[in-house]
Amino acid sequence: MVWKKTEYSGWGRVLKASADMARPERARSLKAAVADHPCPAIGNCRSYGDAPLNDGGRAVDMTRMNRIIDFDADTGVVTVEAGITIGDLAHVFAPRGWLPAVMPGTGFATVGGCIAQDVHGKNHHNEGSFGQHVLSVILLNGNKRTVATPTRNAGLFRATMGGIGQTGVIAEAKLQLKPCPGDVMMVTERRAEDWDEHIALLDGSQATYTVGWIDTTAKGDALGRGIIEEAELAAGLLPKAKPSKKIPLDAPNFALSNPVVRMFNNAYYRRVPSSGRSTVKRIDDFFFPLDKIHDWNRLYGKRGFYQFQNVVPLDQADALKEMLEMIAGAGLSSPLAVLKRMGSGRAGHMSFPMEGYTLAVDFPAREAAVELIAMLEDMTVDAGGRLYLAKDALATGPAIKAMYPEHGDWVKQVNKADPDHALQTDMVRRLNLREAG
Amino acid sequence: MIKTKQNQCWIILGATSSMARAFAQAVADHGASVILAGRDMEDLKRSAADLTARGVSAEAMKFDARDIATFQPIIDRAGREDGVINAAVFVGSMPAQEDVDADPALIDGVVKDSHTGPAAFLTMLAPILEDRGAGTIVGVCSVAGDRGRIGNYVYGSAKAGFATYLSGLRNRLTRAGGHVVTVKPGFVDTAMTWGIEGMFLVASPQKVAADILKAVEKQRNVIYTPFFWRYIMLIIRSIPEFIFKKMSI
DSSP, X not given: OOOEEEEEEOTTOSXXXXXXXXXXXXXXXXXXXXXXXXXXXXXXXXXXSSTTOOTTSEEEEOTTOOOEEEEETTTTEEEEETTOBHHHHXXXXXXXXXXXXXXXXXXXXXXHHHHHTTOOOTTHHHHXXXXXXXXXXXXXXXTEEEEEOSSTTHHHHHHHTTSTTTTOEEEEEEEEEEEOSOSEEEEEEEEEOSHHHHHHHHHHOOOSXXXXXXXXXXXXXXXXXXXXXXXXXXXXXXXXXXXXXXXXXXXXXXXXXXXHHHHHHHHHHHTSOTTOEEEEEEHHHHHOTTTTEETGGGGGOTTOEEXXXXXXXXXXXXXXXXXXXXXXHHTOOOSOEEEEEEOSOOOSTTOOOOSEEEEEEEEESOHHHHHHHHHHHHHHHHXXXXXXXXXXXXOOHHHHHHHOTTHHHHHHHHHHHOTTOXXXXXXXHHTTTTSOO | OOOOSSOEEEEEETTTSHHHHHHHHHHHHTTOEEEEEESOHHHHHHHHHHHHHTTOOEEEEEOOTTOGGXXXXXXXXXXXSSSEEEEEEOOOOOOOHHHHHHOTTHHHHHHXXXXXXXXXXXXXXXXXXXHHTOOEEEEEOOGGGSSOOTTTHXXXXXXXXXXXXXXXXXXXXXXXXXXXXXXXXXXXXXXXXTTOTTOOSOBOHHHHHHHHHHHHHTTOSEEEESTTHHHHHXXXXXXXXXXXXXXXX
16 A cells, blocks of 8 residues: 655644545555554545644545445445545435435535544434434454444444544445435525524424524624524425536635625625525535535635534523624624534534534634634533534643543543554544543 | 437446546446446445446456456457447556566566557457447557656556557447547546656546546547646657657656
8 A cells, every 4th residue: 555645634724734645445455554554544624623634644545435335225224435425425315315314514524524523414403413323334443343333332333423533444334314305405594683583593493404504793783693594305396506616726814804704794694585585405505505615715815714613502592692792792703604403412422412502603713713712612611512523623632521421431442442542633632532531 | 428329338447446437437427337347356346336326237347458368258248238339448557667677577467458458358349349330449548658758668658559559449440430539648646646756737537537528429539638638748749859868757
């Protein structure tokens, strides 16, 4: 296996690494690579921080291991190589009546990545997390090949869901797809004029898929205003695909400066009439709205950006509102901000979801943003909430361990599965995650 | 794909390569059935299963450019398909030039893999295309075949030989209603080029596959992919030998 010195970063592009990378295209070469040099795997590096990074070490790029190995059209059970993307699965199976039960906000995420972060989607309140629809995984570490399912090697399986790759290279996975009536979405958008209405609309939503876009520049009476999107899968005529665009270079720093963002957000909010509207969208356009703009992370310029995502328990909505006030007051955030009500579904010790409200906000990387995020983290701890490892680049180990009560159980499992600590990543080292709190 | 209502079947030789996989997917997307042929049966079966799951008729068969006994079963199998039989050749081997220098016996293998093996296969297949009065052969050569360079001239010479063979085969099949597309890819992002120093303007296998498919539809004779390699190679071919022999590009 050839190992190529590769510079790479997470999606936020703030943290970077240089690693010797193998990129196998066949099961045999994957096995050989991992046997020669046990090391962590990466997918499309859609995690924002340092979860995929292994600076000075090695990594296996799984993106060419992307085949469907088996599909049962009667049961909707599909077995895949872990480098296949969620978007690919959706394209192949939606026209035939099946869809990944949980889809994250980007179709470029690989199945391996979705498992390692136990991702959630806009239907989390109904379907739970990605890992809850995984029937089995094949893990590789050194010469070891282990099959884990919710009943066989159950502890290992649980440590793998949301386990940021620490139990082994996820080589293959078997997933239970969800029946879908067609491959279009009926989408209803409504304005929420302020925080209380936003929360009330999220609470009251009966839709299969629900998400809120939030205008983080709005203050005062308009604080928390946004647009609630509710959607159902349906059969119908597919609207024409819009051509994808590419951000060809790093944008200048003023591209997402506060006045620009305010203007954009205002227009974006008013795009939906005050009486709301219903439209038919392509699956891609609803689930992966930003995927059509390739390399959109370059909009934040060379310095990159941070995404802050937390979740707080249902009774802590006021604490979240306070955080939003701080965010709006700081004038640092970008148009990309999401508010959503989560259910309790989670599949692993280190899975992010908890029943409550989750807020995700992007900040261009500057000193003030780092300070603000540190304060938001403290407030999240106080509210009994937690941060999402798929997004994190700045948290401290003790804070993360305090947020994840099952961390100790996870450590036992991963240290058994990977006693030589061959799978550690920059994130694991930064947060000292392989040691019990 | 050539616009026709007839069934299309594509034999893909060297189907384990990422370029071949991308091309198989591209023709499958247009409704063709595929026979994936190569040496690594375990891997080919996976690729066949992948295409099958995507709703395409696909099957894996053994092909070894150095073993002529593996050729006929593939041709027989394709012959049982109705409609138009096509073939795309992605085989070839490129050991490092210094390995070849150390062990000249390797040259035979390179020539077998990259030229004489596929040429023999296509010569056996040609009568079917002539008989049906249709069908396209895609032969993947290399820009390395346009001029012998110090870095990989054994591989380059084998590909040059194959390109000349394809030119003759085109001459033969054209009069019978068939067609031959010679493809000269530049640097493509595959396992073969992964980690090799000095790569530039590297194209994805999907881009190359799309270019090849377009060339098949338009019945082009010789294409470079991405297109700009035509001009790069034009320049490289134009350098007088007395200068070129001192260069190391």
